[in-house]
Amino acid sequence: MKKNNVILQTTAKVTFFIIFLFSIHIFFAGHFAPGGGFVGGLLTTGAIVLLLLAFDLETVQATLPFNFTVVIGIGLLLSLGTAAGSILFNVPFFTHAFAHFDLPLFGDTELHTAMIFDSGVYLVVVGAAITIIQSIGGDE
Amino acid sequence: MELLMAIVAGLIFTAAIYLILSRSLIKVILGTGLLSHGAHLFILTMGGLGGSSPPVLADGATNFADPLPQALILTAIVISFGVTAFILVLAYRTYAVHKTDDLNSMKGNDEHD
Amino acid sequence: MEFVWLIFLPALAALFIPTLFRRVAGIHTGWFVLIIPVVLFVYYSTYVPLTASGEHAVSSFDWIPSLGISFVSYLDGLSLLFTLLITGIGALVVLYSIFYLDRHKEKLGNFYVYLLLFMTAMLGVVQSDNIISLYLFWELTSISSFLLIGYWYTRDGSRFGALKSMMITVGGGLMMLGGFVILGILGDTYSIRELISGLSDYSGDPLFTLAAVLLLFGAFTKSAQFPFYIWLPDAMEAPTPVSAYLHSATMVKAGLYLVARFTPIFAGSSVWIWLVSGIGLLTLMWGSFFAVKQTDLKGILAFSTVSQLGLIMSLLGAGAIAYHSDDTLFRLAMFAAIFHLVNHAVFKGSLFMIAGIVDHETGTRDIRKLGGLMSVMPISFTVAFIGGLSMAGIPPFGGFLSKELFLESMVALKHFELFNFDTWGILFPVIAWIASVFTFVYSFYFVFKTFTGEKKFDKLPLKPHEAPIGMLISPIILAVSVIALFFIPNVVGKWLVAPAVMAAQPQLYSMPSEAAVPVHAWHGITSVPMWLTVGVIVIGTLLFTSIKKWQPVYGLQPEKLSLNALYDGVMTFSEKGMNKLSRFYMNGLIRTYLLYMFSFFSVMTIVVLFAKGAFELDMNSLSPITLFAVLNSIVAILGTGMVIMSKNRISAIIALGAVGYSVALFFVLFKAPDLALTQLVIETISVALFLLAFRHLPALKTHGETKKNKVVNGIIAGGVGLSVTLVALSAHSNKLVASISQFYKDTVHTEAGGGNIVNVILVDYRGFDTLFEIAVLSIAGIAVLGMIRLRLSRKESDDEKE
Structure with missing residues (x-):
């Protein structure tokens, strides 16, 4: 699929970052406003798919040199670790904790262990979706 | 509204099942895709469609839409993506091996149990 | 001491036997095993005077108290006599087996594990006062006997x-x-x-x-x-x-x-x-x-x-x-x-x-x-x-x-x-x-x-x-x-x-x-x-x-x-008969199986709904119909129809996408912003996915589907659709129990410290679901990778060589 579509490629480069940043925003907004790990992860995937469409598999792989199956593993471990971590504090499996912190720059911020769990979800979604698309796209 | 949505969900189900029962592998895949859309609408309708604001805490909002079916559907959407991808690949690998997408000719037999 | 645990002593000892067999090659494993029945025999012998005076000893612990199932060691004259036989003869047999079974040629690890398992099972049978645990041990004796008879499993x-x-x-x-x-x-x-x-x-x-x-x-x-x-x-x-x-x-x-x-x-x-x-x-x-x-x-x-x-x-x-x-x-x-x-x-x-x-x-x-x-x-x-x-x-x-x-x-x-x-x-x-x-x-x-x-x-x-x-x-x-x-x-x-x-x-x-x-x-x-x-x-x-x-x-x-x-005769007959019976209704065609399932599903649902008077349509609780919803429904139905009708793959995929986007619009109409977002993104990625995968698939063909088949499919499909509609309506009108949603709404801020109820349900209230869901997603991803990267079928790799 070697095509030299300059307009698409230039737009894609810019939009990729816009979508990606938006996905991060959506991900962090998740606890109080619509969004979260699933949507965030899927949006990131969408951004990468856009790159795949504009360029090709090899270019994208060179730009984003992750092994996405490892991303799946990290995500799963993160989620499971968050869930299991509560056992260390002698509370039942999957008990979340949250508290308010006064952070510089952000002001009063609520930090939540559910966020860590959600980032595991995010990573799994990105990892699995990209793995699927890369595998199918790369199959000749 | 629920009446309308129930009928829409029923129609989508009808179409999906009709496709799944056909002989062509591709139609079966299309059918499963439709089936998940139907199921999502179905779950949503069962919970009721009456809420006047999204289930997000905000000033003054009290009449929330039911959040539980939404959470279930959200999970289902992502799962159905994974399953669709899986079936797609399964289908085209099958096609690569058997050189046909006719389900009737993929009938199992004793030698290939 | 709670002597009910002694029943399990042989089985626990069995855990160490394979290691002993492998690590301690110089000594016949039987010598270690021998200790168990001898110790048990001596211990249980001390109960003889007790039972001879007409008394009994009981020791128990609850297993599933809610069902009244417990492990009980009840020693009276009868069970003690059997217990002594089991441990006494057991000790002699183990001693004999040390010389009978060669430690270099036989798989002694297996043998003694089975034997000790049997000992536990048998002690359990004769000591249990609870008939359910008695049954459990009873079948365990059958299983250990099966394993021991089949010990030389290479012989027919x-x-x-x-x-x-x-x-x-x-x-x-x-x-x-x-x-x-x-x-x-x-x-x-x-x-x-x-x-x-x-x-x-x-x-x-x-x-x-x-x-x-x-x-x-x-x-x-x-x-x-x-x-x-x-x-x-x-x-x-x-x-x-x-x-x-x-x-x-x-x-x-x-x-x-x-x-x-x-x-x-x-x-x-x-x-x-x-x-x-x-x-x-x-x-x-x-x-x-x-x-x-x-x-x-x-x-x-x-x-x-x-x-x-x-x-x-x-x-x-x-x-x-x-x-x-x-x-x-x-x-x-x-x-x-x-x-x-x-x-x-x-x-x-x-x-x-x-x-x-x-x-x-x-x-x-x-x-x-x-x-x-x-x-x-x-x-x-x-x-x-x-x-x-x-x-x-x-x-x-x-x-x-x-x-x-x-x-x-x-x-x-x-x-x-x-x-x-x-x-x-x-x-x-x-x-x-x-x-x-x-x-x-x-x-x-x-x-x-x-x-x-x-x-x-x-x-x-x-x-x-x-x-x-x-x-x-x-x-x-x-x-x-x-x-x-x-x-x-x-x-x-x-x-x-x-x-x-x-x-x-x-x-x-x-x-x-x-x-x-x-x-x-x-x-x-x-x-x-x-x-x-x-x-x-x-x-x-x-x-x-x-x-x-x-x-x-x-x-x-x-x-x-x-x-x-x-x-x-009975064995061959049942094997052949069952084979014939299953061949009769399992003809290897997916369509047949699906027909069974779908027709059973729709018939049962509709019959039960009406026979039990479960169908109910509460017109008052319905929310008002809006114009947008009607228009969007028309789009969805048209898209669905197009998926069925389309003669080529691309138009089918596009129609499917149209249905997906209309569903996303429904989510917007019904105040589900999370769903709408997710659905929109997923639909986009799915279309890309379909297009990628269809490179590898043939063109849409009908394979000469007969008219009769089509009619049957249509009827069954219609039945399923009808039952779905009916269930959706009665589930909506018939709220048997209060929804847990109210609890979520009330506690989302105080207990979970969040504002978006849907997301809090996902990561907190029902975090388990999500955990398993991402596990499923990972499995799907890895399975796709596996199916493509690994050529599992030998036939296919042969084909590719040719």
């Missing part, structure tokens, strides 16, 4: 025998479970003691007899009674220590234990008495008659075991008669049963070990090839002689005493006046006597055909010589016990047998001493059993000396009419 015979024993005993066990469940429901308890004490509340129930019969299926299959005995001869494929242990001394006695244990409950039932005593007697006769036909040493012993088990069974049946008559004449039977049970365990154990020794030292168990071994194996011969004569019922060996008691009990039966015994009772002593004659014959056949007569050493695979001393220790101990039992029967009677009898007939005795029957070797010149024994010896000797003349009689029975042929 072993696998066949293992499967056969498993099919029959587990089948019987399942029936027994049915009986247990009925009893549990009738008596409202799973405790045997409580069942006995509450007996009068439920013994009149019509299901009571059914429970008795079902329970007997379990006991008869396990104790190899007619017609289920056929698994026992095939079980002789097991290594000989196993045959000595499981298939003569302990496991096959579990059925006898069960009958004895449940006698206080079922003794009032005439069905029980007739079945137990009648089947027992039939088995006794059948087994002893066919034992003479066998040519395999262990085969003779197997049939002899069958016959002896029948003997004890018939005594147990006769023992139940004591409940119906005050005549002390009938109290003899239960004592005789338990006493013979001990005798049999001892002499049969020694005989099996001798058969094993002969096999080990000569290389064959075929009695036609053996003969004259006495000169080279004098010690083995002595042991076999003692055991064999005890089995034949000749003084001065223990078996004589119990045989006398048996004949006496059988003679007594004709005096019993209930349940038609006054007319049919005469059959019991007659058959018992004939069976005793054949018992005499096969005992002699076994001992003297092997050890005396013509020497045919050159035909033997190995050059025969006496076994190593280690292998002889166990049989010698048993043989000494056989003689000891003759001289001190009343000591054994007082400490072991009488407490067991009292446990089996608790309503009749208050102290074990009342149950003890004084046993004498000499009954006086006028006693009937004495003359019967004389008759047995005379006729038996005649038959044994003329055995060559009448043995061909066995050839008259055609192989096709045997029970084994019936078993084989």
